Amino acid sequence: MRRRAIGRLAAALTVAVMVLIVVGLGTLLSDQPISSNPTGTASGAAPSAPAGCQFTTQQVEPTTTIDESYTGCLVAGASGSFEIAVNDPNGMTLGMTVSAAYPVDVTVAGAPVGGLSSGGEVQYTSNGTTSANASGIILMPQSGYSVTVMNPGGANNTVTLSLDLKDIPGGRQ
Numbered sequence: 528m529r530r531r532a533i534g535r536l537a538a539a540l541t542v543a544v545m546v547l548i549v550v551g552l553g554t555l556l557s558d559q560p561i562s563s564n565p566t567g568t569a570s571g572a573a574p575s576a577p578a579g580c581q582f583t584t585q586q587v588e589p590t591t592t593i594d595e596s597y598t599g600c601l602v603a604g605a606s607g608s609f610e611i612a613v614n615d616p617n618g619m620t621l622g623m624t625v626s627a628a629y630p631v632d633v634t635v636a637g638a639p640v641g642g643l644s645s646g647g648e649v650q651y652t653s654n655g656t657t658s659a660n661a662s663g664i665i666l667m668p669q670s671g672y673s674v675t676v677m678n679p680g681g682a683n684n685t686v687t688l689s690l691d692l693k694d695i696p697g698g699r700q
């Protein structure tokens with residue numbers, strides 16, 4: 528009977544020690560990030576953008592009045608764009624608001640979009656702003672344009688674009 532009690536005690540102590548080892552390893556590993564490449568990229572290139580900071584190029588092909596908005600994140604030194612293919616045969620006017628957490632450079636210019644040729648030169652620009660507002664920008668029919676936002680700063684930057692595209696009834700006068 529005594530041997531049986533000692534055997535049970537030994538088994539209980541063995542289980543207790545194993546649990547402590549597992550808990551200790553779990554605590555140690557949870558404090559350390561697990562990475563296959565903890566020192567960065569092998570080629571020496573800059574690490575990729577954090578998963579939470581992305582700005583995807585958007586494109587719209589309006590044939591009539593529309594409102595569009597987009598929120599994205601630009602890493603330091605990056606730019607993003609919202610492309611507009613003006614399919615409206617009369618042309619359109621663009622009103623927009625661009626807001627950012629940190630200063631950005633905003634440009635509206637012609638660009639080849641959706642098979643359409645560039646709508647020409649720079650239509651609007653604002654540098655070093657956290658809030659750009661413009662209205663009445665004329666976009667020619669059957670032409671492409673790009674609203675480009677550049678993040679010249681050293682931090683990730685959340686950017687929101689709100690675009691109001693209106694048909695010009697009867698075309699540009």
